[in-house]
Amino acid sequence: MALPTQTDDFPGWYQEVVRQADLAENSLARGTMVIKPYGFAIWEAIQGAMDAVIKRTGHQNLYFPMLIPSRLLEREKEHVEGFAPEVAVVTHAGGEDLAEPLMLRPTSETIIWDAYSRWVQSYRDLPLLYNQWANIVRWEMRPRLFLRTTEFLWQEGHTAHETAEEAWEETLRMLEAYREVAEGTMAMPVHKGRKTAAERFPGAVETTTIEALMRDRKALQSGTSHYLGQNFAKAYGVTFLGRDGEEHFAEATSWGSSTRLVGGLIMVHGDDKGLRLPPKVAPVQVVIVPIFRSDDQKTRVLEASEKMAGAWRVAGLRVKVDDRDDLRPGYKFADHELRGVPVRVEVGPRDLDADQVTLARRDTGDKMALPLAGVEDVLVGLMPEIQQALLDDAIAFRDAHTHHVKSEDALRDALAGDGGFVIGAWCGGADCEAKVKADTKATIRFLPLEQEDPGAACVVCGAAGIEIATWAIAY
């Protein structure tokens, strides 16, 4: 079935790509999803890269329970107000009603900082640099596959430090780790920045974020790293004997990235034919489509295809031979384009007679006939080339849809017109921020990591600007 075009109906395009490329589907409980094998393999690639960076930066994995006694959430005031409305509660287990209800974790600061109160005694116990891969439940009123689901998979890092400086460095280190995976593995360009007070994680002193621009010119928050100050240490009583012989509260960070990244990958690279996958996360990097009419041709072409596939796998490529015999080549071409396989190789009897194959790049659509002898080297070389081309493409798209404005009218016009990232001066006032949101649905996606003087008046109220704000309509 044909996809809606991105221009006509982006949400419909997204939904159909997810369905037809077999990435995920809705499940029975409200807002939950099944991540299907092809979608899960993409997630495993992202997860593998993220896990490697998390470990390289000195963190260890561990695992805390999903079930959290309700009383724990209540200790940090902003945190409970932020999460209580989304929480799912277990009230019955093992055949009887529970004396105390148990929450399904909406995030794990509460149970982890309760444990840290027992784990931390002295500065010698610090820093704690821990991460967990886990499932999270937040009740969603408007669920959407990968982007906003009642249950999702993520990693959450929770670190404890002696000093504020160290904790802030950690916050930025992990934000940079997210940028590295987004750009280096997913070929998804992101801006790093600071959130406004209104957009902060409940309980955070500062929230930092990576923000990407999707093909419908909406922004996607793709990972956040929080500096939590001493808020959780005070709520859960995490003190340590310092080098100075005094008791101090520990300083905290937390940082998370989730299966939402798969949604970002789809929307940052996809086109009207479907997915375009960067080679580093593509479950299949090269698909061989054998072309034949007779049984004799079939035997010959399949044998040659399997031989090529074997050699290319040894060279480190993920190769699939599409030997389904009930489907025509044209159908297979479209199917693999939909699934975003970076390179298609067509092999028919005439190709074999001429000792050549035909390559087709998914990202550009370019086709080229190549001598069989050198094709392995070409394929190996194409992988980083396509990876880079997709990143360049996405950067160019983002730049083309980034606007600088100096007045509220221009801001409103840009957001209502082209969309994209709209940059202007801001006075720092919550009223101005709220006014733009009410008028345009756009939010301030980020401020620079270090406050910068915009050298201009606030685009909303005309008072002195103190921040450079980047607005966008966001997922």
Added chain:
Amino acid sequence: MALPTQTDDFPGWYQEVVRQADLAENSLARGTMVIKPYGFAIWEAIQGAMDAVIKRTGHQNLYFPMLIPSRLLEREKEHVEGFAPEVAVVTHAGGEDLAEPLMLRPTSETIIWDAYSRWVQSYRDLPLLYNQWANIVRWEMRPRLFLRTTEFLWQEGHTAHETAEEAWEETLRMLEAYREVAEGTMAMPVHKGRKTAAERFPGAVETTTIEALMRDRKALQSGTSHYLGQNFAKAYGVTFLGRDGEEHFAEATSWGSSTRLVGGLIMVHGDDKGLRLPPKVAPVQVVIVPIFRSDDQKTRVLEASEKMAGAWRVAGLRVKVDDRDDLRPGYKFADHELRGVPVRVEVGPRDLDADQVTLARRDTGDKMALPLAGVEDVLVGLMPEIQQALLDDAIAFRDAHTHHVKSEDALRDALAGDGGFVIGAWCGGADCEAKVKADTKATIRFLPLEQEDPGAACVVCGAAGIEIATWAIAY
């Protein structure tokens, strides 16, 4: 703090090893645990090996939601009776009471086979060979860290096939995969076998198992692979158009292994000094303990230690330098013995003067002084040697505690005395099985995968034996 000896107090020994080696601790909700970084790194090693075997045998990972509408469980009669008493239920979410309660998965056959009813239409859609890594909740009345916890981590495979033969082959293939990981990665010898009807998974036609013997001579069920026949296909309406043009119900298997394996690892290899970790799953394979008195010595010895560590890491070893300066070498030796690090290397100024180091093997306690020049090759070679030695040791222990009996008295004496695996003829009767269990607490752990004539009378009732049963007291 000294450990209880295994002989005096095995449960106390287990509890203290888990605590002192920092593997896990109890969490707040009843029966839940925190898996701490050292314990989790062991789990990651087991998980990595298991995931590789699951993929090598042609399976793909996916992910189903944890929340399952209650009505789904009720469709398969034996299954609901088996699991209903252990289920935890979400009744409240997003600020309101739910119209339909949601169960936390105690296992995922129900939600997966409901999806398979939509995924399977024709024999061309089969087989489905899927696996997921997930957390599971089963309300536990007598929880025990790693061995029986309210929430645990596992993988569960769920496959659908055209024929019973294929499904049975799959059941045995994955049982063999479990044996491979248990013996090949964990150095934990296991018997493969079939469960009796009384011990089957609720809803299974046959349950197969791998069973290991712990150092207290109790058995641990360490992984199970089930042939489910058409029970779930019938309950969830999974039919397909066969090659013969007729509608058929699909044939099913499921198979699971969990964080319980970490408990097995502890109890199959541990001794009175603590853990003994096989190199393949040891987070640290070689620990270097620098020995010094003066600051000058310290600088020299630490520099030499870091240099060795760097070289050995390049050689593929996981090496740690224990540079904690507030602890004495003797304390560190005991600490790393407790944590089961396979090899300790001691480096002091006198060693450096003599161009040598001292190695100590955790498994045997052997110490040897070696010239520095060749020590890297010795260490690399020691890893498989220690891996094999631990497996051989465990096999010898199991063989020494395996008894063949011909009468009920002998069976009872063996179980009440030495314990271990006790093998005898059985008539196949549930009454005889129940009688032994009531008298001795022992259960039939397994029967041969293919029924074998014991050539002897049932050790309980004296009627004709039709099965060779292996009894043990089990976890």
